[in-house]
Amino acid sequence: xxxxxxxxxxxxxxxxxxxxxxxxxxxxxxxxxxxxxxxxxxxxxxxxxxxxxxxxxxxxxxxxxxxxxxxxxxxxxxxxxxxxxxxxxxxxxxxxxxxxxxxxxxxxxxxxxxxxxxxxxxxxxxxxxxxxxxxxxxxxxxxxxxxxxxxxxxxxxxxxxxxxxxxxxxxxxxxxxxxxxxxxxxxxxxxxxxxxxxxxxxxxxxxxxxxxxxxxxxxxxxxxxxxxxxxxxxxxxxxxxxxxxxxxxxxxxxxxxxxxxxxxxxxxxxxxxxxxxxxxxx
Amino acid sequence: xxxxxxxxxxxxxxxxxxxxxxxxxxxxxxxxxxxxxxxxxxxxxxxxxxxxxxxxxxxxxxxxxxxxxxxxxxxxxxxxxxxxxxxxxxxxxxxxxxxxxxxxxxxxxxxxxxxxxxxxxxxxxxxxxxxxxxxxxxxxxxxxxxxxxxxxxxxxxxxxxxxxxxxxxxxxxxxxxxxxxxxxxxxxxxxxxxxxxxxxxxxxxxxxxxxxxxxxxxxxxxxxxxxxxxxxxxxxxxxxxxxxxxxxxxxxxxxxxxxxxxxxxxxxxxxxxxxxxxxxxxxxxxxxxxxxxxxxxxxxxxxxxxxxxxxxxxxxxxx
Numbered sequence: 063x064x065x066x067x068x069x070x071x072x073x074x075x076x077x078x079x080x081x082x083x084x085x086x087x088x089x090x091x092x093x094x095x096x097x098x099x100x101x102x103x104x105x106x107x108x109x110x111x112x113x114x115x116x117x118x119x120x121x122x123x124x125x126x127x128x129x130x131x132x133x134x135x136x137x138x139x140x141x142x143x144x145x146x147x148x149x150x151x152x153x154x155x156x157x158x159x160x161x162x163x164x165x166x167x168x169x170x171x172x173x174x175x176x177x178x179x180x181x182x183x184x185x186x187x188x189x190x191x192x193x194x195x196x197x198x199x200x201x202x203x204x205x206x207x208x209x210x211x212x213x214x215x216x217x218x219x220x221x222x223x224x225x226x227x228x229x230x231x232x233x234x235x236x237x238x239x240x241x242x243x244x245x246x247x248x249x250x251x252x253x254x255x256x257x258x259x260x261x262x263x264x265x266x267x268x269x270x271x272x273x274x275x276x277x278x279x280x281x282x283x284x285x286x287x288x289x290x291x292x293x294x295x296x297x298x299x300x301x302x303x304x305x306x307x308x309x310x311x312x313x314x315x316x317x318x319x320x321x322x323x324x325x326x327x328x329x330x331x332x333x334x335x336x337x338x339x340x341x342x343x344x
Numbered sequence: 345x346x347x348x349x350x351x352x353x354x355x356x357x358x359x360x361x362x363x364x365x366x367x368x369x370x371x372x373x374x375x376x377x378x379x380x381x382x383x384x385x386x387x388x389x390x391x392x393x394x395x396x397x398x399x400x401x402x403x404x405x406x407x408x409x410x411x412x413x414x415x416x417x418x419x420x421x422x423x424x425x426x427x428x429x430x431x432x433x434x435x436x437x438x439x440x441x442x443x444x445x446x447x448x449x450x451x452x453x454x455x456x457x458x459x460x461x462x463x464x465x466x467x468x469x470x471x472x473x474x475x476x477x478x479x480x481x482x483x484x485x486x487x488x489x490x491x492x493x494x495x496x497x498x499x500x501x502x503x504x505x506x507x508x509x510x511x512x513x514x515x516x517x518x519x520x521x522x523x524x525x526x527x528x529x530x531x532x533x534x535x536x537x538x539x540x541x542x543x544x545x546x547x548x549x550x551x552x553x554x555x556x557x558x559x560x561x562x563x564x565x566x567x568x569x570x571x572x573x574x575x576x577x578x579x580x581x582x583x584x585x586x587x588x589x590x591x592x593x594x595x596x597x598x599x600x601x602x603x604x605x606x607x608x609x610x611x612x613x614x615x616x617x618x619x620x621x622x623x624x625x626x627x628x629x630x631x632x633x634x635x636x637x638x639x640x641x642x643x644x645x646x647x648x649x650x651x652x653x654x655x656x657x658x659x660x661x662x663x
Contacts, residue, residue, distance in 0.1 A: 079466045080477055087480040090533060091487070093506065094495040108502075108509035153393065156386040165376070166383030172391060179398050181587075183594040183640050185613040186633040189620050190401035190408060213397030216390050245382055274488050276597045277613070281621065292490040296601070308498060315491035322486040330479045333486075337538070338545030 091319065097312035098122050105308050122313035132314055134286040135294035139318070142204055142290060143272040146211035151265045153212070154219025155257065159249060161220065162227035163235075176217035184214075188281045195282055202284045210278050215268040222267060222336050226260025227253075263336035266329050270322065291318045402637065409630035416624050428631035437615060438632070442639075445611040448524060449592040452531040456588060457581070459532065460539030467540065468547045485537040493601035496530045520608045527609065530598045535591070539584055546580025547573070586647045590640055612636050 096111050104117035112118050126132040161169060191210060192201070200206035230253060238248040279293035286294065295314055298307045326333065412424045432438045467477055484492070499505040502513045516522030550573050558568045574581075596613040599605055605614040616636060620629035 076466070076470050077472075080470055080473055083463060083466055083477055084480045086533070087483050087537070090492060090495050090499070091483060093499055094491065097495075097498055106503055108504055108506055110506045153390045157390040160383040160386040164379050164383035164386075166380040168384070168387075172387050175391070175394055179394055181590045181640060181644055182398060183590075183613070183633075183636045185594060185596065185616045186405065186637040186640075187398065187401050188617065189626055189629040189633050190405040191397070192620065193408065193626060194401060194404065209393070210397050213393050216394055220390065245378065270486050274486075276488075276490050276600070277617070280600075281617070292488050292597075295490055295494065308504065311494050312498065315488070315494050318488050319491050322488070323483060326479055326482040326486050330475060330482060333482055334478055334541055334544075337541050 091323075094312050094315050094319070098309065098316045100309060100312075102309060119309075122309040123317075126310050126314050126317070131286060131298070132291070132294060132310075132317075135289050135291045136317070138204070138286075138288055139273060139291040142207050142211065142288075143269050145204070146208045146215060146272045147265050147269040149208070150212045150215030150219050150268050151223075151261055154216050154223055154264065155254075155261060157216070158220050158223035158227055159253070159257075162224045163232065172220075176220045179214065180217040180221070182214075184277050188277065191278075192281055201282060202288050204288055206282045207275075207278060207288060207290065210282075211272045211275065214275075215271060218267055218271065219264050222264045223257070223260055226263070227257060230256050259332070260336075263329075263332040266325060266333060267336050270325065273318070273321070402634075405630045405633050408626050409634050411627050413627040413630075414623075414625050424627075428627045429635070431628060432631050432635060438612075438635075440608060441610050441612045441615040444524065444609060445593060445595065445613075448528055448531065448595055448611065449589060452528045452535070452592050453585065453588050455528075455532050456536050456539045457585065459536045460543050460584070463536060463540030464543035464547050467544050481537040481540060483537075484534050485541070487534070489534060489597040490601055492534060493530055493598045496526060496533075496598075497602050500526055517603055518607065523603050523607055523609045527595075527598055527602055530602065531592060531595065534598070535588060539588055542584040542587075543577065543580060546577040546584075549580070550576045582647065586644065589643060589647070593640060593643060594636070612639070 093110065097105065099118055099120065099122070100107075100112045101117055101119045101121070104112045104114075104119075107113075107117070157172065160166065161172065187210070195201040195206050200209070234252050234256070235248045238252045239245070243251065274292065275290070276292045279290040280296065283289040283293060289297070291314070295311055295318075298311050298314065409428050410423060410425055411421060412427070413421045463481060467474065467481065470477055497517065499507040500514075500516050502508045502515045508514055508516075514522075516526050554572055554576075555568055558572055563571065594613050595611050596617070599609060599611055599614050600617075603609045605611070605618065610618070612632065613636065616629055616632040619625050619632055623629075
């Protein structure tokens, strides 16, 4: 780092650069928050903030939080996201352990397959999966989204976790084996606790991806029984039939953004570590 | 001894013999065999899910793409060979969508690379508030694309949006070129942090001593960037570019919210989706799906062969 000898001019320069980054990242978010507290009349005034007190309202929030058109999709998003994340992290941990630690034929095929799926155009799967899910009765159900989310979470999980697993002090595993533990016991009792931080990071990344997903959520659901929050925004009609849905959509957008901001604030280090772990060594 | 037991014993002795035979060939130790078995066992669930959700449906999509299959006319379903592909490839809509997709991809990836490099440098060099900067930069990455897209849409809507007001109450989303510009802007805002973080990881691999030595030798900041930083970061840059390009090529969310693909702003993903859910044509939709898949394979292949990008994780097996 260049911390040692910096001139005041450099300090001002970096300070300005920081401010620019902060502004560019936050202005669109603040704009959404501002829209979400505007009254329907104020929405037709293009000033950035609602200036007069009469332009403020919590109505958009109370409106969306009292309609099942938003609450149910929110519950779906949380449930589908958590279940997909749990399954993906468990399966990816097992595979990543094997990739990082064990010698077995077919490892290259697994890595290649994961890479291929990471690059996969989701649209190429929409048509066949739509058809398959309809014939299996999975269309418009939670599993209908959980299964593809797990499949797309796996490559991310396998890469991130195998990068983490390679950093673990594996002598401990040997020590456990010397003490009479089977490879499976060594995995569960010794390695898993050490791997927990990597697994938390992976879980955050996979959950964010599920929370964000739109194309499958839009294509494989037809009612609020399984529609997730991002997809529900596209079907929003507002609190009542005659209001323009701009305010409610902005409020709903803010509600689904809040968890992300909380995640990012608390887990910034982990997310950065996770995003960069797989990519550096390429 | 009952017959069943006898058969059981026979089978058991049979399998021991088979095992012995297998053991003789590769001459694996007991431990290596157990390791191999455990390896397969641990990977099996992941492999099964990935194949079930991707490989199998792609195979099915290839089959569907060779059929005339319209959900509105299910009785007219019939094998028609490559006619769907001929229909797509001779349609101006496909080529227009492909050009739009390529333009969005090329411009947004190029701009994101430059901005991501700047962002990475700021995050790497900044003296105070490093945590705050990284946290702020992560918000566009983490935010739901659809939510952000609505923010942009309203910002550019006349009489509602501050950006529209700032540009003479213009309505860019109603004209093709300007709408594509807004889509590119939304893409850049959303993906620059990811690019910045990947490049930051590459940047932290450049040894500080090397920079100092070059500085002592009289190299300017620009020279150090071109001659030292960039070459050492090449692997990180190529991996980031590959992932961003493929990600951008499948753009869907931003366009769907911002313009729904109206005014000639639809990408190939939007075209495929329209054929399935608006035209209910599974055959044509599948043909488009497969063509998009082929495009992605070509792009990935070009990157890996042409630019020598090592596939990320290709070192994993070496341990």
